[in-house]
Amino acid sequence: MLENPEHDRAGARVLVVDDDRLIREMTRDALTREGFHVEVAASGTEALGVLERSGPFDVVLTDLSMPEMDGLELMEKIKRAQPGTDVIVLTGYASLESALQALRLGAADYLRKPVEGPEIVYGVKRTILRRSLVTENESLRGWLQAFESSRILTSSLETQDILPLAMDILLQLLRRERAIGRIIYGDPRLQDGLCVRGFSTEAARRIRDRVHAGKLFDSPTAERPVREATEGLRGVIPSLEIDDELLLLPIRLTGQPIGGIWIFSGGQPFRDDEIERARLVVAQAELALVNAEKFLQARERAFVDDVTDLYNARYLLAALDREVSRAHRYGLEVSVLFLDLDHFKHVNDRYGHLVGSGVLRELGKVLQGCVRSIDTVGRYGGDEFAVLLVDTGISGALQVAQRVRRTVAASTFHGERGLELRLTLSGGAATYPIHGRSWQELLDRSDKAMYLAKALGRDRICSADDLRGVASTSGTP
Secondary structure: OOOOHHHHOOOOEEEEEOOOHHHHHHHHHHHHHOOOEEEEEOOHHHHHHHHHHHOOOOEEEEEOOOOOOOHHHHHHHHHHHOOOOEEEEEEOHHHHHHHHHHHHOOOOEEEEOOOOHHHHHHHHHHHHHHHHHHHHHHHHHHHHHHHHHHHHHHOOOOHHHHHHHHHHHHHHHHOOOOEEEEEOOOOOOOOOEEEEEOOOHHHHHHHHHHHHOOOOOOOOOOOOOEEEEOHHHOOOOOOOOOOOEEEEEEEEEOOEEEEEEEEEOOOOOOOHHHHHHHHHHHHHHHHHHHHHHHHHHHHHHHOEOOOOOOEOHHHHHHHHHHHHHHHHHHOOOEEEEEEEEOOHHHHHHHHOHHHHHHHHHHHHHHHHHOOOOOOEEEEEEOOEEEEEEEOOOHHHHHHHHHHHHHHHHHOOEOOOOOOOEOOOEEEEEEEEOOOOOOHHHHHHHHHHHHHHHHHOOOOOEEEHHHHOOOOOOOOOO
């Protein structure tokens, strides 16, 4: 394995430190013949000068016993200044204990004098191979951690959770503390999503103000991860390191950029392998967004009426149950309107069910235009509709119902065929808790109030209060 050129690291930089000129030259010649780039120094002091002048070496080969500065002191200084440099110590038999001490202090290997060229070459190759394997192992562990951490992303089905979750994973994976994430455009549910990590409350507020003013983090269009300077952020985030930089990770859906995550280096430059692992996490986040959107569409379709695109009865009943429970918990009111078109059977009999379906779609839009965005409009079945009015008492519910009735009576319905049809509807209203303590009672009372409205002549609204004193109610839809 040591003979494999791939692992020999030919071209690696080696510094030989020995006060014996013959050993220096013999070692240099042996390593140079194998393709290593070799420099020599006659003392520890000279070696430190070479390191400062020439930058880091892959391996430093040093004698333990030297004047001025011994090998242990030199190794300590090297490890402090350049932790990635391996040190091999050369020792005579008399200083074997010092060699063992050097190993305890972090030396990669030791060679006993007298030593020949092939043994030195073998020792250097073995050290470089060991470091290469350790580096590969660390890289593999990093990739494994990235894969394992990303698994939680792919299982997330809520779009609003994916961006903050991805940021937390990236910060942990990269061992950084600060990040800003933003979804800039795309699905309205994601638009203007902003997530800030690692900043003080005041700094986060400044960032949000600048972002919403369109002055920060609005260009996630890079084709690959890039490093960006942070000069423009000094006034917003005074605590930034002087050499801090940003790693921009664009987020895309269907190939189009919709946002990005900006990670602050904290003064520690990003390595290429860190960027690649970060891109893996972002790729999983993009996949999670796609899956979440598909799940959301499927979930919505399961609760949406095919004819009107309003919520269906299944969703209405679930929403009514939920809102009644909330009203009970917080001492609030919630009202239900039960609405039914008058003589709608005549439309279907005269113009056909396709025209009837078109009229129902138009009616659905009219109903939505008469209520608040927090209210729920749904098709209960046939030409029956229900409206759930949150935090609304019977007086407010009757006002909404009358507005719906007048708007429908004043509207012209075309049935998607260019017709000009005029329709009316009848409705009933019931409110929790005065007309019922459960969603079943509310729905029953509003339904009976609607039938009372029909019995009284149609094109009118009745309250569940009107049911009091009426023994029974009947009517023709």
